[in-house]
Each structure stands twice: as structure tokens, then as C-alpha cells.
Amino acid sequence: MSSAVAERSAIELDLDEIRSVVAANASAVDRAELPASWLLPELAQRGLLDSGAEDVANLAHLIDTIAQEDLATAFSVWAHRMVLEYLTRAERSPFIDEELAELRTGARVGSTAMASGVKALAGIEALPVTATRDGDGLRLDGVIPWASNLTANGTVVLPAGQVGAPPIAVALRLDTPGITRRDVRGLLALEATASGSLQLSGVRVDPAAVLSGDLGTLVRGFRPAFLILQSSFALGLARRAVAEAQTLDHRPDQLALRPQVQAIAAALARHTATRDRLAAAPGQASDRELLTLRLDVVELAVAATRLESTLTGGRGYLAASPTARRLREAAFLPIQSPSEGHLRWELSSLASTA
Ligand SMILES: Cc1cc2nc3c(=O)[nH]c(=O)nc-3n(C[C@H](O)[C@H](O)[C@H](O)COP(=O)(O)OP(=O)(O)OC[C@H]3O[C@@H](n4cnc5c(N)ncnc54)[C@H](O)[C@@H]3O)c2cc1C
Known part of the structure; x- marks a missing residue:
């Protein structure tokens, strides 16, 4: 060595x-x-x-x-x-x-079905799963419209609303009786992520499986890591697209897009520095900083993959090419919870209460 x-x-x-x-x-x-x-x-x-x-x-x-x-x-x-x-x-x-x-x-695979919890706490929509008392435990009913990593050896964490008590979060093995998994196929990208919906009908939950009796407290605790790590996969995708775009400077038509490549590389460096600063002390990051980073990197990844595609030309339009794959992958980022609309809405709510 x-x-x-x-x-x-x-x-x-x-x-x-x-x-x-x-x-x-x-x-x-x-x-x-x-x-x-x-x-x-x-x-x-x-x-x-x-x-x-x-x-x-x-x-x-x-x-x-x-x-x-x-x-x-x-x-x-x-x-x-x-x-x-x-x-x-x-x-x-x-x-x-x-x-x-x-x-x-890695003997079990973790599935986070927290999108509905994140949306409910922001006041966007009601929780789609309800928990009711059942003896010394709980029973869950409802639907999780989307979750990923839904493998046979999966453990899912999901939020559930209660009448007259705060919403909770529970961990369940996917083979628990009463859970029906419906795989979704034909996705634009991420087809291998075992994504689909979960129907819960009379699912018995032991009190030990309740991770938190107050979803809000749990979410506030994990939110910095949740958003910083989501931002990190958007940044990684953008980083690769920018690196590819920077190699495509052989022809006059490619050189004409140099200013755009330089601007996007500068934005990548800026947002990476912000991510690194927030990741070094996540507990000190404000909601505004975290939400702004997440929104910025989504826009960056979408713009960077589009620019890579434009510069690559016809060979990048082949559906199986890495360029086209990145373009398809980037299309997921604005719809992943918190989605682009959710982020903008929450940031504008922060502005009006500031
Ligand atoms: C590929 C993929 C993977 C995802 N993985 C996760 C994950 O791991 N964890 C997580 O918490 N969220 C996951 N999501 C959800 C994501 O984070 C967003 O919450 C969601 O895309 C936002 O869409 P929406 O606001 O339309 O709400 P949705 O939560 O999609 O649902 C709103 C309503 O749309 C209808 N609907 C949704 N999907 C379908 C469908 N396939 N067919 C018919 N009707 C439908 C339902 O009636 C539902 O009530 C995933 C989404 C996708 C597309």
C-alpha cells in the first residue's frame, strides 16, 4: 500500500x-x-x-x-x-x-412510511391510518399509499392517528397478520425499490411496538437528519450530472452552454457547503435552513440532470443510458415528501409567522 x-x-x-x-x-x-x-x-x-x-x-x-x-x-x-x-x-x-x-x-430491511406523518403535521392532510384501543394493545386500520423497501423481511415504521389522543408512530413487521402489501410496477425510475402501498385491516399492535406516543416530538427529533440525508442523495445525483456536463466541452454548441454549466457547478458547491455545515451540527439547524436546503437541492438536481441531457445529445436520450437514468431518477425528487409544493408552502408559512 x-x-x-x-x-x-x-x-x-x-x-x-x-x-x-x-x-x-x-x-x-x-x-x-x-x-x-x-x-x-x-x-x-x-x-x-x-x-x-x-x-x-x-x-x-x-x-x-x-x-x-x-x-x-x-x-x-x-x-x-x-x-x-x-x-x-x-x-x-x-x-x-x-x-x-x-x-x-441487514438481516431485516427498514421501510419508512412517514410521508403521511410529515404531511399531517404540516396540516396538509389527515393521517390515513387510525389506531384504536384493543385490550392492552392497539388495532390499526387504513392505507399507506406509498412506501419503499417493502421486502419480505421488512420492518415498516408508520404514523397513526388516534381519537382524543396525539398521533403515534409504530414499528411493524410486514408479515404481521392484517397487512396486505400491493407492489406498484411500471415506475419511471426506482423500480427496484420495492415500492407500493399497504392496506392495514385490524392489525394488532403490541404496546412495545409503539415508538412514540407523540408523533410530533418524534418527527421534530429526527427531522434534521431526515432532511439532510434526503438532501444528500439529491446532491449526489446533481454532483454526477454536473461532473458529466463538465466533460462535454468539445463542440461549439456545447461551449455555448458553458455559462450554464459554470452557474450550476457554483450552486452545487454552495449547497454542498450548506449541507456540510448543517450536517456537522444538525441539532442547531433551523427549520428554515433545512427546508431551504432541501428545496434548493431538488431544483439543482432537476436542472443539472436536464443540462447533462442537453449536452449529451442523442446518445443520452437512449432510455437505458446513465444520462437518461439520472433524468428519470431526478423526476422523483420534487414529488418525494416533503414535496416541492409542500416545501414552498411550509417556507411561506414560516415567512408569514416570522
Ligand atoms: C416511487 C415512490 C416511492 C415512495 N416511497 C415512499 C417511502 O418510502 N415512504 C414514504 O413515506 N413515502 C413514499 N412515497 C410517497 C412520496 O414521498 C410522496 O408522499 C408522494 O409521492 C406524494 O404524492 P401525493 O401528494 O399525491 O400523495 P400520495 O401519498 O401519493 O397519495 C394521495 C392519494 O393519491 C392516491 N394514490 C396514491 N398512489 C396511488 C396509486 N399508485 N394508484 C392510485 N391511486 C393512488 C391515493 O388515493 C392517495 O390517498 C413514495 C412515492 C413514490 C412515487
Whole structure:
């Protein structure tokens, strides 16, 4: 090993290796020949799923790196990592300890169905799942319209409303009686993310599976990591699109777009610096900073992938090309909760209360 390599930290070496294996699998994941959750056991082996909630900066770097090669895999890692985060914040019980242990080894796959919770707390729509008392436990009924990482060995965390009490968050194994999973196929991208809906009919929940008796407190706690890590996969996608666009400067028509490439590269550097600053001290980030970052990076990724496509020309219009894949992947970012409309609406509400 050369001295230059020896000086590099273990995490950087891990990132290089992870990046090349993600790159090698990106087309197979895009064709849904490989589930997007394939990387989790590999990350577990390297101890990269163990990092605590305080380690947002390293996780942001990891997810950004993966997204430079494949958004679907990065998204799956984000979802899994968020479930670990929710469970770490729960009161400990044998059930929680067992789920945490299996999620950390990648033996179980985490699915975060928190979009409806995030939307309900912002006042956008009511929670679609309700919890009612049932003996010493609860019973859940309703529908989760979308969740990903819905694999046979999945554990989903979802919010549920209660009559006369605050909404809660619960963790459930997907093979719990009363849960029906409906896979959705034919997505524009992210086809390998095992995405679909969940119907819950009389699902019995043990009190130990209730992560929080107050959804609002739980969400406020994980929100900085949630938004910073979401922003990181958008940044990774944008970073790769900008890097590709920067190589396309051989012809006069490509050179005519140099100012746009330079402007977008400058925005990428700015937003990366903001992400790094917030990730270094997530607890100190304000709602406005977090929501603005998330909105900025969505716009950046959409613009960067469009510019890469414009500069690449006809060969980037082949549906299976990496350029077209990134364009399709970017189309998910404005609709992922909090969606672009949600972010704008919440930011304008903050402005009116400031
Ligand atoms: C590929 C993909 C993966 C996603 N993964 C997750 C995830 O892991 N976790 C998470 O919390 N959210 C996930 N979402 C949801 C996402 O984050 C946004 O909340 C959602 O896209 C916002 O759309 P919406 O406002 O239309 O609300 P939605 O939550 O999509 O639903 C609004 C209403 O639209 C109708 N509807 C929704 N989907 C369909 C459908 N397929 N067919 C017919 N009617 C439908 C339903 O009646 C529903 O009540 C995913 C969405 C997509 C597209």
C-alpha cells in the first residue's frame, strides 16, 4: 500500500470501494434485476449501518457518494437508515432491541412510511391510518399509499392517528397478520425499490411496538437528519450530472452552454457547503435552513440532470443510458415528501409567522 493510500482514512477507502460496486450494479438495479436494498448487508459488514444519530455528517457523505452512481440504491439506504434512527429514539424493549439488531446486520430491511406523518403535521392532510384501543394493545386500520423497501423481511415504521389522543408512530413487521402489501410496477425510475402501498385491516399492535406516543416530538427529533440525508442523495445525483456536463466541452454548441454549466457547478458547491455545515451540527439547524436546503437541492438536481441531457445529445436520450437514468431518477425528487409544493408552502408559512 502506498503511503498516500495509507494516510487516507478507512471510511474514504470504504467509500471508494462502495462507489465502484454501486456503479457496477447501477444498470441491473435500474432494470430491477437487483433489489435496491442489495447494498445493506455490505454496509452492515463494514459497520456503516451502526453509526448513531449523531453521525449525520458521515452518513450524508456515504449517501451522497452512493447517489453519484445510483439514486435507487441511495434512496433504499436512506430509508433503511431512517428506520434505524426512529427505533434508536424509541423507548427500549426486547422487541425494539431485536429489530435494531437485525436492521444493523441487514438481516431485516427498514421501510419508512412517514410521508403521511410529515404531511399531517404540516396540516396538509389527515393521517390515513387510525389506531384504536384493543385490550392492552392497539388495532390499526387504513392505507399507506406509498412506501419503499417493502421486502419480505421488512420492518415498516408508520404514523397513526388516534381519537382524543396525539398521533403515534409504530414499528411493524410486514408479515404481521392484517397487512396486505400491493407492489406498484411500471415506475419511471426506482423500480427496484420495492415500492407500493399497504392496506392495514385490524392489525394488532403490541404496546412495545409503539415508538412514540407523540408523533410530533418524534418527527421534530429526527427531522434534521431526515432532511439532510434526503438532501444528500439529491446532491449526489446533481454532483454526477454536473461532473458529466463538465466533460462535454468539445463542440461549439456545447461551449455555448458553458455559462450554464459554470452557474450550476457554483450552486452545487454552495449547497454542498450548506449541507456540510448543517450536517456537522444538525441539532442547531433551523427549520428554515433545512427546508431551504432541501428545496434548493431538488431544483439543482432537476436542472443539472436536464443540462447533462442537453449536452449529451442523442446518445443520452437512449432510455437505458446513465444520462437518461439520472433524468428519470431526478423526476422523483420534487414529488418525494416533503414535496416541492409542500416545501414552498411550509417556507411561506414560516415567512408569514416570522
Ligand atoms: C416511487 C415512490 C416511492 C415512495 N416511497 C415512499 C417511502 O418510502 N415512504 C414514504 O413515506 N413515502 C413514499 N412515497 C410517497 C412520496 O414521498 C410522496 O408522499 C408522494 O409521492 C406524494 O404524492 P401525493 O401528494 O399525491 O400523495 P400520495 O401519498 O401519493 O397519495 C394521495 C392519494 O393519491 C392516491 N394514490 C396514491 N398512489 C396511488 C396509486 N399508485 N394508484 C392510485 N391511486 C393512488 C391515493 O388515493 C392517495 O390517498 C413514495 C412515492 C413514490 C412515487
